Amino acid sequence: MLDTAVHAELAAILPAASLLTAVEDVKPYECDGLTVYRALPAAVVLPETEAQVVAILKTCHAAKVPVVARGAGTSLSGGALPDPNGIVLSLARFKRILAVDALARTAVVQPGVRNLAISEAVAPLGLYYAPDPSSQIACSIGGNVAENAGGVHCLKYGLTVHNVLRVRGVLITGEVVEFGGDAPDSAGYDLLALSIGSEGLLAVITEVTVRLLPKPQVAQVALAAFDAVETAGAAVGAIIAAGIIPAGLEMMDQPATRAVEEFVHADYPLDAAAVLLVETDGTTDEVAAEMAEIRQVLTAAGATSIRVSRDEAQRLLFWSGRKAAFPAVGRISPDYYCMDGTIPRKALPRVLQAIAQWSVEYGLACANVFHAGDGNLHPLILFDANKPGEIERTIAFGDRILELCIEVGGTVTGEHGVGVEKLSPMCRQFGAAELTRFHAIKEAFDELRLLNPGKAVPTLHRCAELGRMHVHHGELRFPDLPRF
Amino acid sequence: MTATTLEALCARVRDAAATNTALRIRGGGTKDFYGGALEGEVLATTDHAGIVDYEPTELVLTARAGTPLATIESEMRAHGQMLAFEPPHFGAAATLGGAVATGLAGPRRPYAGAVRDLVLGVSIVDGTGEALSFGGRVMKNVAGFDVSRLMVGALGTLGVITEVSLKCLPLPKHEVTVAFALSADEAIRRVNEWGGQPLPLSATAYHDGQLRVRLSGAQPAVDAAVRKLGGDADPAADAFWTAVREHTHPFFAAVGERVLWRLTVRPTAPFTDLGGEQFIEWGGGLRWMVDSDRVDAGKLRTWVAAQGGHATRFRGGTCSGDVFHPLPAVLARLHARLATVFDPRGILNRGRFVPLR
Numbered sequence: 001m002l003d004t005a006v007h008a009e010l011a012a013i014l015p016a017a018s019l020l021t022a023v024e025d026v027k028p029y030e031c032d033g034l035t036v037y038r039a040l041p042a043a044v045v046l047p048e049t050e051a052q053v054v055a056i057l058k059t060c061h062a063a064k065v066p067v068v069a070r071g072a073g074t075s076l077s078g079g080a081l082p083d084p085n086g087i088v089l090s091l092a093r094f095k096r097i098l099a100v101d102a103l104a105r106t107a108v109v110q111p112g113v114r115n116l117a118i119s120e121a122v123a124p125l126g127l128y129y130a131p132d133p134s135s136q137i138a139c140s141i142g143g144n145v146a147e148n149a150g151g152v153h154c155l156k157y158g159l160t161v162h163n164v165l166r167v168r169g170v171l172i173t174g175e176v177v178e179f180g181g182d183a184p185d186s187a188g189y190d191l192l193a194l195s196i197g198s199e200g201l202l203a204v205i206t207e208v209t210v211r212l213l214p215k216p217q218v219a220q221v222a223l224a225a226f227d228a229v230e231t232a233g234a235a236v237g238a239i240i241a242a243g244i245i246p247a248g249l250e251m252m253d254q255p256a257t258r259a260v261e262e263f264v265h266a267d268y269p270l271d272a273a274a275v276l277l278v279e280t281d282g283t284t285d286e287v288a289a290e291m292a293e294i295r296q297v298l299t300a301a302g303a304t305s306i307r308v309s310r311d312e313a314q315r316l317l318f319w320s321g322r323k324a325a326f327p328a329v330g331r332i333s334p335d336y337y338c339m340d341g342t343i344p345r346k347a348l349p350r351v352l353q354a355i356a357q358w359s360v361e362y363g364l365a366c367a368n369v370f371h372a373g374d375g376n377l378h379p380l381i382l383f384d385a386n387k388p389g390e391i392e393r394t395i396a397f398g399d400r401i402l403e404l405c406i407e408v409g410g411t412v413t414g415e416h417g418v419g420v421e422k423l424s425p426m427c428r429q430f431g432a433a434e435l436t437r438f439h440a441i442k443e444a445f446d447e448l449r450l451l452n453p454g455k456a457v458p459t460l461h462r463c464a465e466l467g468r469m470h471v472h473h474g475e476l477r478f479p480d481l482p483r484f
Numbered sequence: 485m486t487a488t489t490l491e492a493l494c495a496r497v498r499d500a501a502a503t504n505t506a507l508r509i510r511g512g513g514t515k516d517f518y519g520g521a522l523e524g525e526v527l528a529t530t531d532h533a534g535i536v537d538y539e540p541t542e543l544v545l546t547a548r549a550g551t552p553l554a555t556i557e558s559e560m561r562a563h564g565q566m567l568a569f570e571p572p573h574f575g576a577a578a579t580l581g582g583a584v585a586t587g588l589a590g591p592r593r594p595y596a597g598a599v600r601d602l603v604l605g606v607s608i609v610d611g612t613g614e615a616l617s618f619g620g621r622v623m624k625n626v627a628g629f630d631v632s633r634l635m636v637g638a639l640g641t642l643g644v645i646t647e648v649s650l651k652c653l654p655l656p657k658h659e660v661t662v663a664f665a666l667s668a669d670e671a672i673r674r675v676n677e678w679g680g681q682p683l684p685l686s687a688t689a690y691h692d693g694q695l696r697v698r699l700s701g702a703q704p705a706v707d708a709a710v711r712k713l714g715g716d717a718d719p720a721a722d723a724f725w726t727a728v729r730e731h732t733h734p735f736f737a738a739v740g741e742r743v744l745w746r747l748t749v750r751p752t753a754p755f756t757d758l759g760g761e762q763f764i765e766w767g768g769g770l771r772w773m774v775d776s777d778r779v780d781a782g783k784l785r786t787w788v789a790a791q792g793g794h795a796t797r798f799r800g801g802t803c804s805g806d807v808f809h810p811l812p813a814v815l816a817r818l819h820a821r822l823a824t825v826f827d828p829r830g831i832l833n834r835g836r837f838v839p840l841r
Contacts, residue, residue: 103676104752127680148626159624161633162601175814182750182792184594184769185587187809188819189642193600193633197626214682237541243564243654283682285704342622344542374623375542414624422627429627433614437825441629444821457628 002042002087006063010045010087013055018093020044029088032073032080033135036391037420041068041082048093050170050206056089057204058174066453067172069200071111071143074135076338077419079147079199083453089204091142097121098207105212106165106182111142111205115149118210127212130157133415134323142205148197150415152248152322153279155373159415161196163211169195169203172446177203194441199417200452202445216281219247220291223318224303225272229253232274233348235301236372239278242297244290248279249373250322253352256329256367256380257321263328266321269305276303276372277322279315325369326380333365333382337394341405342376342414354404355379362397364390376414377405403428418456427463435460489532490615490646496527497644497831498613506834509640511550512577515586517799519639519836520807529581532646537621540565544604544621546649549581556580560652568596568653572729581645587637590729591687591698594679594751594766600636602651608635608643611827621649634822640833642826656686656700660710661721664695668755671695672768676752679767683709689728690764691735698725728765735763735772739800743775745784746798749791758784769793775800785809808837 002010002021010019020026021043031038042065047053060067066086073080082088094110097118101107102125107118115136119128132151133139139149145167148160157163166180180192195202226232232251239246252260252275257268268275278298280290291308298306309315321328329336343351352368359366365382381397383390402412402425412418412425426435438457442449500507506524516522533550540563547556553573560566570590571583584606587599605619619625619632635642666674671690675697678685684701696718699706710717718724727733736744745760751768759778764771773779781795788795794809811819823830 101752102680103673104750105676105680125680148630150624154624158597158601161630162597171814177814177818181794183748183794184751184766185598185637185748185794187794187796188811188815189638189822190587190600190633190636191815191818193630193636197630212680214680217682240543240654241541243657245654282684282702283705283708285708286684286702289702289704342620342624344539344544344622346539346542371624376624409620410622411620411625411627413627414622415626417626418628426627434616434618434628434631437610437616437631438629440825441631441822444818444825 003063003065006059006065007043009059010043010056013052013059014045014047018046018048020046026088029070029073029082029090032070032075032078034076034078034081034419034421037078037081039082039084041084041086041088044088044090046090046093050176053089053170053204053206054174054176057170057172060087060450061172061174061448064448064450066450067204068452069142069146069204071140071146072114072138074139075143075147075417075419076340077413077417077421079417079419079452079455081420081455086453091140091205094142094206100125102127104182106209107212108207108209109141111145111208112140115139115141115144122212123215126215128215129210130163130213131160134326141208141210145196145205145208146198146200147417148415150371150376152250152371155249155371156245156247157213161193164192164196164208165211166209167192167195167205168207169205171203172448172450180209182209197417199419199456201442201456202451204451216247217283218287219279219281219315220287221248221277221279221309221315221318222291222294222298223268223307224276224278224298225269225305226274226276226302227272227304229274229352230349231302232276233345233372235276235298235303236345238297238301239294240373242293244293244297246278246294246373247281248277249371250277251275251370251372252322252325253368255365256325256369259332259367260321260324260328263331264320264324266317266324268321272304277318322369325367329367329380329382334384334386335382337381337383337398339379339381339398339401340376340413340416341402341410342374343405343408343410345372345375347408347410351377351404351408355401358397358400362393364394364397371414374414375410399425420455423458423462424466426458427466432460432463435463490609493527493529493532493609493644493646494613494615497609497611500525500831501612501829504829504831506831509585509644509833511579511582512552512575514573514575514578515582515588518586521835523835524831527644529579529644529646535559536647538563540652543623543652544649545652546605546621546647547580548647549579549584549645551580553578553580553583561655564655565652566655567602567650569593569599569602570729571599572731574730580648584636584645584648585638585640591689591725591765594769595686596653600633603632603636603648604651605649606632606635606645607647608645610643611829611832615646616643619649623651639837641823641837642832644832658703658706659686659698659700659721660706661696661698661718661724662710662713662715663718664697664715665693666690666695667693668762668764672752672755672764675767678713679751683712685767687725688765688767696721696724735761739774742800743797744799745773745775745779746796747771747773747788747793749788749793753791756787758787
């Protein structure tokens, strides 16, 4: 329940239709893409102007009301999960593209603009916005910035952090800030980099300037089959060693290809233990030369078959299988749990072997799709939430995968974010000293910890309870620190 | 040597914190001119050196901060790779730690990435003497705040950088530089227009009526671009780009005792006479200017701010004035608070980063 004084203040800032408090109205906001976590917020606000955002945040700051900013709600880590004592601040009405500068190759957009809508709007200029998370038809640029979203083309074209020039936002105090700018760099610390991927803990984003790239003239993809995942993994290394940075470099194992083949008929070889999709883009000459090299490397690396897309229709067909991997798995299993770890690629055989062994041990099937070029692994654990004990076994299985990612030198989240989902694995990846600094950074921006509280960084208390605190020489540093 | 040097670094910083002694972090000492006046006892990082791990097929290199840039670059070259941000050395002793702490990049930066774009992980000893690690050795990693990138360009005020992991990129298979005689406005317009087309641009420089454009990539793509752009091929291009990167080009050499201004602006900003001779890089986004009697620092900063950028007194002159562009009050407060998170006593490179204290 919202305090009546706070409610009155919000009602003075917003029209009645933009302040939701009835259960049936706030219910659609109870979760994001990670539906296992749900909570009803005390209220949902839908401002339309930055001035309203400023006023809302000032009100919440004064009354110590938690605020969870929300874009399209497609987060896979619970980043937009409401706080039951707080409000959800939806940026859904900030959906205008404010300016496009064709010569400077930039677009100024509001945070609620969909990722794909930017590329669609600038296509007539021969430009596009490169990061392409799989949810790009729905996800918003504000959410992309908050999560530092990736996609299938980031080995060559980078993540959100490489493609955003400026972020304008509002601190919890109501102060308006700008990080970055139109120039290649800015004075002072790189607060732009710090804000990107900060999961809504530092500021509420109200405007973003993105960098646009010239659209490659043509693209071509090779679909290569391998009789062992190890061979496919080695082929990826061989492509990189040959000095090629493909526009896309994806791997799928047999459980994944079988699931998608039934669903979309992407013409994948079903007898292969793994397939690789290797894409090259650029000018016609460039693509022809690079594809010839790719074909040579794949053959030498032991591909059992290689098919290169003849035309755009076949290229899209080959990609359709990869892009439909998640829904395809969703079709063959009542539920699935999508993991998101990154590993050094050389550790792939070891990690896949362990996953296969645990799959037997836990009695749960697992399909693997892999952004092979940059080491970002998405194991999809298949389960049935209605069968007693399966959720618990799934979570235990998933935790072991993430722990192995850390053990081989990787990370517990490559692109989905920590949110509420990865709080426990974070205790493994970071020691108390680093976690303490993360909390201190949060407080440098938001002293009362009101913006998206409890997300992204686990409390030391949580880590201690899990017995996962990294303790040096048997003693905890900062013993006097309150373990919130 | 390495564990001991790290432990020694921690102990030294802890002691300095206990006695409130300012420490001046120093690698090769090639960029001492950059930033505010130097203050405190020298804390040398050069003993903490060596490549820790290099996996060319993973495109990742990890090295200790005191490793000479030259060592890293020659090792990468042997595997057909490079530091794509082309860091200026400004002397043979330049180290990786210094390159990351200053965040300075060379001609390839707008097309291949800034220093922070290619940094994957950074280990530091913070101002309390504690060793900390952020980021990692993998390409995609969104666990925790991006403290690694925050360290880039922070001039050591947030911690003594001890180890860095970087993304490596393949050396271009083919490179050609073409030159055009143009006015400054025409040069700025063209490099921006070309930037919006699928051309393999990798550097631009405009000075004294000459625009040079470097093209890098697969030979067919480079050849096709040369046919499209025209211009005259420059056979001495490698030496030219090295001279631009290292500031040994006559434009920079002639600065002498005068101030060299570094202006970054919206790349399409019109060419404007600001009182001194200019050298334009980065597709129009970076403009170097030699100081003269006609330059008014206040007006300069106003113009640069209106063009979406900032001005730095990069080299030369006295250090009494502001080296860096002043920050808005809210950002200045955030800077001071962040500095306190990592260096509560303000002992690391005190005074070097002027907006702070």
